[in-house]
Amino acid sequence: MSLHVDAGQPTRAPMPPNRKHVRSRPGRSFMTWLDLKAAPYLLVSPYYLLFLIFGLFPLGFTLYYSFFDYDLTGTVEWTGLGNYAAMLDDAAFWRAVVNTLAMFIIATVPQMLLALMLANALNKRIKAQLFVRLGVLLPLVTSVVAVAVVFTQLYGRDWGVINWVLGWFGVDPIDWKAERLPSWLAIATMIDWRWTGYNAIIFLAGMQTIPKDLYEAASIDGASRRRQFWQITIPMLRPTMIFVVLNSTIGGLTLFSEPTTFYNGNVHGGTNSQFQTVSMFIFEQGFREFDYGYASAAAWLLFLLILIGSAINFLLIRRIGGNK
Amino acid sequence: MIAHSRRGRLLAVAAVAALALGAAACGSDDSTGTASGGGSSAAAGPVTITLQTFGGGKNFGYKEAVDKWNAEHKDIQIKYDNLTDQFEQVYWPQMIQWLQSGAGAGDVVGIDEGGMGLAKAHPEWWADLGEFGLQNRKGDFAAWKWENGVTADGKLFGLGTDVGGMSLCYRRDLFEKAGLPSDRDEVSKLWPTWDDFIKVAHKFQDKIKDTKFVDGTNTLYNVVLVQEAAKNGNVSYFDKDNNLIVDKNPAVKTAYDFAQRISQEGLTAKLRNFTPEWNTGMKKSQFATLGCPSWMLGAVSGDGGAGPDFKGKWDVAAVPGDGGNWGGSWLAVPKQSKHPKEAAQVLDYLTGKEAEVSVFTYAGNMPSNIQAQQDPAVQGAKNEYFNDAPVGEIFAKSASALQPVFLGVKHAQVKNAIESVVSAIDDGSVPYADGWKKLVDDAVKAAG
Numbered sequence: 001m002s003l004h005v006d007a008g009q010p011t012r013a014p015m016p017p018n019r020k021h022v023r024s025r026p027g028r029s030f031m032t033w034l035d036l037k038a039a040p041y042l043l044v045s046p047y048y049l050l051f052l053i054f055g056l057f058p059l060g061f062t063l064y065y066s067f068f069d070y071d072l073t074g075t076v077e078w079t080g081l082g083n084y085a086a087m088l089d090d091a092a093f094w095r096a097v098v099n100t101l102a103m104f105i106i107a108t109v110p111q112m113l114l115a116l117m118l119a120n121a122l123n124k125r126i127k128a129q130l131f132v133r134l135g136v137l138l139p140l141v142t143s144v145v146a147v148a149v150v151f152t153q154l155y156g157r158d159w160g161v162i163n164w165v166l167g168w169f170g171v172d173p174i175d176w177k178a179e180r181l182p183s184w185l186a187i188a189t190m191i192d193w194r195w196t197g198y199n200a201i202i203f204l205a206g207m208q209t210i211p212k213d214l215y216e217a218a219s220i221d222g223a224s225r226r227r228q229f230w231q232i233t234i235p236m237l238r239p240t241m242i243f244v245v246l247n248s249t250i251g252g253l254t255l256f257s258e259p260t261t262f263y264n265g266n267v268h269g270g271t272n273s274q275f276q277t278v279s280m281f282i283f284e285q286g287f288r289e290f291d292y293g294y295a296s297a298a299a300w301l302l303f304l305l306i307l308i309g310s311a312i313n314f315l316l317i318r319r320i321g322g323n324k
Numbered sequence: 325m326i327a328h329s330r331r332g333r334l335l336a337v338a339a340v341a342a343l344a345l346g347a348a349a350c351g352s353d354d355s356t357g358t359a360s361g362g363g364s365s366a367a368a369g370p371v372t373i374t375l376q377t378f379g380g381g382k383n384f385g386y387k388e389a390v391d392k393w394n395a396e397h398k399d400i401q402i403k404y405d406n407l408t409d410q411f412e413q414v415y416w417p418q419m420i421q422w423l424q425s426g427a428g429a430g431d432v433v434g435i436d437e438g439g440m441g442l443a444k445a446h447p448e449w450w451a452d453l454g455e456f457g458l459q460n461r462k463g464d465f466a467a468w469k470w471e472n473g474v475t476a477d478g479k480l481f482g483l484g485t486d487v488g489g490m491s492l493c494y495r496r497d498l499f500e501k502a503g504l505p506s507d508r509d510e511v512s513k514l515w516p517t518w519d520d521f522i523k524v525a526h527k528f529q530d531k532i533k534d535t536k537f538v539d540g541t542n543t544l545y546n547v548v549l550v551q552e553a554a555k556n557g558n559v560s561y562f563d564k565d566n567n568l569i570v571d572k573n574p575a576v577k578t579a580y581d582f583a584q585r586i587s588q589e590g591l592t593a594k595l596r597n598f599t600p601e602w603n604t605g606m607k608k609s610q611f612a613t614l615g616c617p618s619w620m621l622g623a624v625s626g627d628g629g630a631g632p633d634f635k636g637k638w639d640v641a642a643v644p645g646d647g648g649n650w651g652g653s654w655l656a657v658p659k660q661s662k663h664p665k666e667a668a669q670v671l672d673y674l675t676g677k678e679a680e681v682s683v684f685t686y687a688g689n690m691p692s693n694i695q696a697q698q699d700p701a702v703q704g705a706k707n708e709y710f711n712d713a714p715v716g717e718i719f720a721k722s723a724s725a726l727q728p729v730f731l732g733v734k735h736a737q738v739k740n741a742i743e744s745v746v747s748a749i750d751d752g753s754v755p756y757a758d759g760w761k762k763l764v765d766d767a768v769k770a771a772g
Contacts, residue, residue, distance in 0.1 A: 072420065072421075072424055073420065073442055073445075073446070073733070073734075092769075152600065156601065156604075157594075157601070158601070158604075158605070158608070158610065159604060159608065175594075175751060175752070177751070178748075178751035178752055178753045179752075179753070180753075264410075264599050264600060265408075265410070265413070265414060266410070266413050266414075267413075268413075268740075268744055270753065271596070271744050271745075271747040271748035271750075271751055271753055271754070272744070272745075272748040272753035272754050274753055287417050287421065288413065288417050288737065288740070289737055289770060290417075290420065290737075291772075
């Protein structure tokens with residue numbers, strides 16, 4: 001409906017007169033090539049170089065040695081798939097897998113919900129906004145050893161605060177390090193304490209990118225706060241969620257520091273491996289038993305486990321808000 | 325431009341921080357690095373010799389001996405690092421990685437008896453102490469202590485620090501409370517055998533509820549194991565050809581059965597030795613007795629253990645059954661040391677008569693040096709912390725008669741796996757019925 005004014009000018013901009021001129025000067029053209037084509041690669045190359053050295057090389061190296069019976073204190077012999085076959089038959093490995101998955105689920109599900117709620121609360125206008133938002137990140141800054149010291153005190157069997165409080169309600173003392181489920185719960189709280197704030201901040205950043213006018217329009221239409229959260233915030237947050245969930249999946253399945261420090265730095269994960277994770281199993285095989293080949297094979301199985309876990313979670317998360 | 329310079333500054337700060345972190349992460353490395361920075365040992369700056377040991381409480385007991393050396397030797401300074409209280413789980417695996425990778429180990433390192441089989445099998449890890457004239461120390465040690473410091477190909481690499489010996493530590497105040505004799509000679513008479521020991525334990529437990537008689541299964545398991553090993557050809561987990569014999573050696577089964585018995589009869593506080601809970605247990609009087617090789621006295625009396633509040637409340641009695649040899653360590657100089665000559669000098673000093681006597685009076689570790697054992701300061705020594713117990717007499721008597729237990733190349737790994745099971749039946753995570761099978765299975769796996 002607008003008026004098109006054809007001024008009779010050529011629609012295509014004329015070729016810049018000096019184009020040919022530029023091409024004829026090799027020095028300049030090299031600089032242009034450098035600027036346009038090479039510079040981006042140069043700028044990202046440090047990451048890829050580092051990844052090559054510290055990521056890809058160890059990956060290949062690990063794969064290579066997973067085919068060997070490699071004892072640090074003894075011999076190196078080719079066994080082919082022998083390590084993998086032994087591993088699939090190794091109850092200790094599967095115990096570690098179950099421990100890892102269980103702790104991952106116990107820790108991550110409440111953590112995601114808590115982080116979402118926390119982020120939603122932080123997203124509102126509050127006093128001392130920056131201060132409160134940064135405060136959420138504080139647990140992450142604490143050293144994991146300090147966290148472990150505090151939590152081992154809390155979860156002590158004989159002198160722990162939690163058993164003491166439970167005692168008021170007539171509950172018998174729980175041996176948090178000896179019983180399987182209690183040890184998982186204890187470690188899950190350690191993980192949540194450290195990482196909930198971190199995930200909340202990422203969620204918050206995601207929430208801030210959602211246009212305000214969507215909420216305004218919803219308010220005018222009479223949608224409640226709650227409804228706005230479920231119908232606008234959650235679906236719009238999907239990319240952030242995918243990132244956070246994948247990040248947590250990788251973190252949760254490679255869990256190492258919390259359960260290790262919970263048992264005084266011993267990677268056996270309790271007297272009967274009650275809370276030994278796959279990472280701890282790898283460490284124990286490689287650096288305690290010096291069975292490098294076996295540990296390498298376990299590392300590759302963990303890699304597969306993470307791929308599977310990430311894929312499942314990715315598919316689940318993609319469905320969030322999919323009813324729209 | 326402002327943005328640029330700020331970024332530059334940030335980068336600089338980050339770089340410095342990263343460097344500082346790196347330096348902190350390998351602190352022990354750093355000190356030898358700065359020392360070697362001065363070039364050869366003849367250079368102006370003093371040479372720093374890093375001494376790495378393990379153990380709880382007063383551990384190797386070198387504090388006073390090292391202070392004395394550092395005051396007298398301005399040119400060679402000892403930097404003493406006690407890395408951890410856990411030998412099998414933390415110290416030895418880490419040390420093997422350092423030795424294998426050629427960097428990280430100190431100039432003088434401590435090795436527990438459990439690691440000596442592996443250490444001997446790798447002559448390439450160690451400096452030849454014979455090169456520095458330590459061959460002439462042969463007369464200072466019992467034959468077995470000396471021979472264990474010689475590699476398979478006949479190279480001297482380690483000298484003995486202490487020997488095990490055996491006693492039983494007990495809380496005399498709690499014994500009195502339970503109406504038991506508290507004098508150490510009378511206590512020793514209470515338990516000529518382990519059966520008698522358990523009878524006394526029940527008498528104690530009937531009177532006193534909130535303190536258990538024994539700390540846990542693990543400590544006494546090891547005491548019984550070394551006693552029984554002496555009756556079964558002086559082997560425990562491996563025979564002398566390095567074959568695993570856990571399921572064939574009656575010593576292991578006897579020790580395990582004893583551990584299971586004290587646990588099943590409710591005599592243990594269910595604590596595993598050398599854990600924070602065990603240390604707290606001592607401070608909170610959770611148990612009344614403890615198997616005590618001489619070096620354990622330092623672990624009990626040190627700040628990490630029961631600590632100064634319990635001075636005079638502990639005492640030392642004879643162990644039920646026969647004597648046995650649990651523990652004892654060696655010092656060696658890794659080949660990677662940049663100052664092997666000075667390190668050998670330090671090693672010579674620390675295993676010498678004077679230093680071993682000082683260790684004994686400070687921490688209670690029984691010297692392996694024969695002259696030190698015979699020194700009046702050791703023979704007549706009383707341990708103030710343990711109610712003036714005549715520890716010199718108690719341990720020196722057994723030290724000369726000690727029989728070494730043969731320990732295989734993979735002893736440390738197998739010991740670690742077995743001790744986990746022995747503790748697991750105590751905390752209930754492995755049923756008593758499954759304990760022995762799991763012990764054998766896990767030992768086979770750890771040895772494989």
